[in-house]
Amino acid sequence: MTLLEARPEAPPIGHHSGPIIQATNVHKTYDASGNAVHALRGVSLDVPAGEMVAIMGPSGCGKTTLLNCLSGLDTVDSGQILIEGTAIATMPDKAKTTYRARRMGFVFQTYNLLPVLSAAENVELPLVVSGVDSGEARDRALRALALVGLADRAGHWPAQLSGGQRQRVTIARALVNDPAIVWADEPTGNLDSQTADEVMSLMERLNRQHGQTFVIVTHDPGIGRRCHRIIRMRDGEIVDEERPL
């Protein structure tokens, strides 16, 4: 089985033929110390499978909230979100979590690697929770690390890796379960420009070679320009779209 080969137990929703992400009139309000903050105000968007989308906008415009709502990490107040044709918001927590483990990958600005596990152990986490055999999980984790150029760092602890290396481990972790969608929240936010360029190149290559959908929240116009489409937000609304490529 190759790293990105679909597994037999993957849910059937993976065979959906329309846009892989469909959001319609999504609203989200936070209660901040008694004041309602409208984070999302009727956001609608479609993302076809295999597209690499950048979500950009000033701080506090709702980028991360949109990513969290689309990925099912957060709930919405109203509107509909379909992932591979299925309304993720209405899924029970357990099913949603299982779906995330099998069909989604996440890359965070602060890496969020577990400091108590080695690089390989961090990468194999999504497989372990999916019940994959330990030997197979380790094989796939090592292949994922090789894919991001860190085969020789498999036994290192996060504290022993540079920022770029940590982020590549995160990407390997996001890819190890052969996800349909990779969600990346400011994946280069903590990296210097050269490392950020390397990480972005890696994601471009993976998108190109494996056809995975990437949704990237970023401040960096340079990152946005390397995506298929840029969605610009302000005050919880999508205000512009651009196709730089």
Place this chain on the structure above:
Amino acid sequence: MSELFGIPMNGIMVALLALLAVCLSAFAAVFLANRTMFRMGVRNIPRRRAQSILVVSGLMLATVIITAAFTTGDVIDYSATRATYDNLQRTDLSVHHFRPVEGDVPFGQTYAPESVTSGLESTFAGDPDIEGFMPFLYETVPVVNPRTSLFEPAVVMAGYDPERLTRFGGLRLVDGGAADVAGLPDDGVFLGRRLADKIDARVGDAVLLFARNEQVVLHVAGVVEDERASGILEFGPAGGLPGMAARLPVVQRITGHQAQITTVNVTLRGGVRGSLDRSDPAAVRLIVLAHDEAAKAAIGLTGITFQVETIKQDAIEGSRLAASLFTTVFLVLGLFSIAAGAMLIFTLFVMLAAERRTEMGIVRAVGGQRVHLVQAFVAEGAVYDLVAGLIGVAIGVAAALVIVVGGAKLLVGDELSVITAHVAPRSLVVSFCLGAVLTFLTVVVSSLRISQLNIVAAVRGQASAAAVREPKHRNRWLWIILGIPALILPPLGLYWLLRKGFGMPWSWIVGPGGILVGLLLVAVGRASEVAFPLTLGVSILILSVAAVAQYYGAGRRLAWSLAGVALAAYWVAPADVVTGFLGGDYEISGMEMFVLSGIMIVTGFTLFIVFNARLLTVIFAAQRRGSRRYLAPAILAVAALAALIVGLAVGHSASGLGQLGYLLAAFLAVFALSSAAAMRVPRFAPAFKMGVAYPLANRFRTGMTIAMFAIVVFSVTVMSIVNASFLDMFTSDEGRGGWDVIAATNQNNPIPDFTAALREARFDTSVITAMGSLTQYDDNAQEARTPGGSWHPYPLIAGDSAFFASASMKLDGRARGYATDRAVYDAVAGREGLALLDSAPLQSGTSFGAALLSVGGVTINDGQFDPFALEIRDPVTGHARTVTVVGILSSRIPPGLLAGVLMNGDTYRPVLGEPDYRSVYLRLAQGTDDRATARAIKAALVTRGVQAVSIREEIDRGVAASVGFLRIFQAFMALGLFVGIAALGVIALRSVVERRQQIGMLRAIGYQRGTVALSFLLESGFIAMMGILAGVVGACLLSWELVRGDAFTQTGMPFFIPWFDIGLIVALTFSVALVMTWWPSRRAASVPIAAALRYE
């Protein structure tokens, strides 16, 4: 309680108040010197109320334990003292054991002419201390209440002189007021409260008593308080015979002792409670009289000697000593918990520091010194400390009253009904100060440690990177000069000299410094032949070598794992390894060695666990498919089976080594089952991976928590094993020594032929297969010693020929030359000068501070020993002789059943006069109900005053009381478990906060809520289980080693693991630990993912 460790409590209180004042001055100094740091510390308290409550709970534990120990002492002191004054009233000294210097008067029949009282009054008229004398005739008789058909076979009837008794307080009616002792008619009697209860008698009842085999009718004139003047000669927990009182001439007439008395009670000036200081001078003058033949002749005691006992002073001193000993034992046992409490305080402050890492980093970044951080923590800690101290004192008092007063009554029974709740204010002050000072010192040490941080990492909210090797700094001469005189306070002097003066890195101080200290302690131990410094020194050496090895590049895991193994192996090794390899003869028993061994074994195990437990993930977290899936559980199951087979094969040999095989099998089986479960439940594997990985990422914190659990479980388990082993020893059939019933006959109703008396009473004697008689003993007037040694009170007992002929008690040892136990019995029965001895003197020791008879140097090999000499004497008459001990009675026979020097009548006679065989031992036909038979004998011979008891019943009763006491000790020690459990709660709660973002990530990548919760539960479960495992295994190994050691081998004590007790300890501890972390686990599981990922 007036003394502790021999130091007056007032002195202890003053010293502790001074120390507390120093601590409070430090707190005030922070307030005055740096108000900002003070506020920074103190304002943290209300920020997180739940956390503050947890911190206070953790900090108060030491105070709780200390207060509970002191309150226990107070309760015992107060109860015993009150019981003494209640019983003795105006009696301070007792003049008794009137014995003719020459002649064969049976021991125990000790009478003086009544006129001796007036003689004493004349002799001591105008004495500055002695106020008066009260003559008494104390005689034991059976009493029956025909109205209720209830009887009491042995009641002490006190014959009193109305005029003198009235002058010194009279008797107190239970309904209040004074009894009319002078107006009591000749056919009247006052019953003591206990006797009235036993035979359900009331005023006006006619009671029958029997003396000289005749019946006498007396009428109950009143029920009076139990006291010496109403016939209560023994009081306290063991009780004694009930009593009653009648006029002296009446008792003299009934018992046939006209114009005779047995005792003169001496009243000193000063009232009931104010006369103690006069006891010694008054007793000295009376003892001088006892040796002055002319003076004795003048008062009618020609050729008669007597004994003078300072009974009130002895009883009060005994009460105080018992209180002090109980407090000491509880404090020493509490040391385990106090040590665990100190670890908890350390852990709490490390956690607080972790939470405030960023704030601390900012303080340092803007120019704050380390001392400023210390100031803030000290200010905060001092407030927690004082609040916790006050609450701790209150809870400690409550805990002691529940455990000691409630527990004593519940577990030990009515025998401890004298126990009364009482707390002395001085003890509360001492407890508060001691707890507060200990806690404050721990807070300061914790603050010093946590103030060391990497500023950049702290500002970013990250943990500091591993410490780099610290170089040696330059010498600073001022500190060197200051440090030398400061060595008078070693920690301060060493810190100034080595750290500040010579600028040594910590690794140098704890490594080479530790080696030096270790060597020094070993040298001190060798020179003084005291095991404590020697073994402590060796332990410090092991740890210091590991520190040095790590400093110079040895692998951390390797160095500390080896140190852990070496330390544990050293402490569970046989005694001759622990001290013997250095030569010398060391005493390795004692409470301080128990505490030290516990701490060191636990330290060793903990080091090994925290550096190697990651291997467990192989057992639990490996998920393979197909046939290999169950490989790990299968291997574990096979290993468990192998351990079980080895255990069964070894069995009881090697001092019960098989029990350790079963223990290993039990643990392996638990691991096998858990591993199999892990393979079956998919979510277990990732949860376990997290559950082990996180604790092991912080070895210090985890090690401390494991050690807290381990140390308490260790102490409770050792206590359980010792308890169970004693129980097993005494409750075996061997404990009865082949006898079933003991019948004590009455001096006033002699029975020349016991079998005939039974037949006459229509008792079916066919159930009796053997019978033998012993003399009764009074160890206050009988002594023994090894030749040239000191005399110790010790029972001297004569047996008749029937007793020796029927004796089947197994002997622990026979003198060389005797092929069988029977040969020994025959020799002792037939030859004058030979004796048997119980096994207790073969172990040296003390009881309540008094040295016991000890025959050192006697070793039993294969049941044989070299016969040795023992001297015995009557201290009243001074008659003495030497006997040769040729047999050691089985140690399984409880001391209450038969203990002392056992000889034939010819050997006994020259020392103690004609033997009066009044204890009849009966062996019953197989299948006979011993309890029913004892009751039947008592009923059949009620008019002869025979007291018959089932030996099995007596043993069970004694064992129940002992087990009750041990359970109280265990309950007290188990208080320490709260420390470990509280620590787990704190850690779990903090972990949820610290790892919120990581929890969010885990949930994002597919961890179910249940898996997150499970991983937190497993984390706590892992720590608790490792602690429990270390504690139980360490305790079993040490107990096994103790039992197979010389001291216990000679007693024949078996090694016996109480599986139910240990299972209960493990299950309860583990369950409560899991319950404590259930709520934090639920919190972790319900963390909102998106919010957690944003969390900083």
